[in-house]
Amino acid sequence: MDSVVSDAARGVSPSVGAGPEPEGNLRSWQTQLARAPVATKIVIAGGFGVGKTTLVTAASEITPLQTEALMTQASEGTDDLTGTPEKLTTTVAMDYGRLTLDDDLVLYLFGTPGQQRFWFMWDDLVRGSIGAVVMADTRRLKDCFPALDYFESCGLPYVVAVNHFDGSERFGPEDVREALTIPAHIPVMIMDARRRISVIETLLALVGHALDVTPE
Numbered sequence: 048m049d050s051v052v053s054d055a056a057r058g059v060s061p062s063v064g065a066g067p068e069p070e071g072n073l074r075s076w077q078t079q080l081a082r083a084p085v086a087t088k089i090v091i092a093g094g095f096g097v098g099k100t101t102l103v104t105a106a107s108e109i110t111p112l113q114t115e116a117l118m119t120q121a122s123e124g125t126d127d128l129t130g131t132p133e134k135l136t137t138t139v140a141m142d143y144g145r146l147t148l149d150d151d152l153v154l155y156l157f158g159t160p161g162q163q164r165f166w167f168m169w170d171d172l173v174r175g176s177i178g179a180v181v182m183a184d185t186r187r188l189k190d191c192f193p194a195l196d197y198f199e200s201c202g203l204p205y206v207v208a209v210n211h212f213d214g215s216e217r218f219g220p221e222d223v224r225e226a227l228t229i230p231a232h233i234p235v236m237i238m239d240a241r242r243r244i245s246v247i248e249t250l251l252a253l254v255g256h257a258l259d260v261t262p263e
């Protein structure tokens with residue numbers, strides 16, 4: 048599956064090359080107390096089963112906190128599994144992970160639950176965040192509308208991240224922008240939530256966009 052950059056591209060710092068690290072491995076900002084990194088909170092949102100937990104897990108340098116619950120027959124009528132037939136669990140509270148970029152920027156990632164019945168969590172999850180990644184799947188684009196509406200109405204900067212699933216039709220960012228009527232200044236990324244480099248590229252786009260649109 049392609050992302051808009053290759054893994055070798057863009058000279059990403061070695062500190063972001065590996066997956067979750069042993070818990071004893073401290074980052075320099077944790078041991079050199081004179082250095083204060085910039086800490087930012089980022090929310091990962093989107094419809095049911097679009098890959099939010101997968102994204103946080105792929106990016107996190109610590110073992111991510113997950114709140115997965117087994118899906119039961121009771122959810123059969125509400126939770127559409129056609130796009131993700133292998134899916135056995137769902138997030139019932141939040142995902143949490145951490146990613147240090149270049150030792151000066153620490154991203155704290157908070158994944159939301161996807162189902163409407165857990166949306167009451169969102170107001171708490173977005174508090175203090177610099178922006179959000181709204182994930183979309185081109186096979187069920189309408190599932191991301193509530194998240195788009197939510198961030199538009201609360202004025203939080205966001206980027207759209209199209210998580211391309213194997214076997215789904217490939218679309219370019221401009222096609223998705225048109226289909227979702229995303230304003231021209233908002234980045235639309237084609238990415239793969241399973242690939243760390245692709246996730247990092249999406250997160251960097253969000254940080255850049257948030258800096259662009261947030262008044263000093």
Ligand SMILES: Nc1nc2c(ncn2[C@@H]2O[C@H](COP(=O)(O)OP(=O)(O)OP(=O)(O)O)[C@@H](O)[C@H]2O)c(=O)[nH]1
Pocket residue numbers: 094095096097098099100101102131133134135136137138139159160161162210211212213239240241
């Ligand atoms: N083929 C493919 N599968 C993916 C991709 N991203 C996620 N998956 C799979 O899709 C399923 C759903 O992923 P999750 O990360 O649990 O989705 P979620 O958005 O956190 O789901 P909820 O929290 O239940 O809303 C899992 O079985 C993943 O392994 C992808 O890019 N490609």
Ligand SMILES: [Mg+2]
Pocket residue numbers: 099100101137138142158159160161
């Ligand atoms: Mg999840």
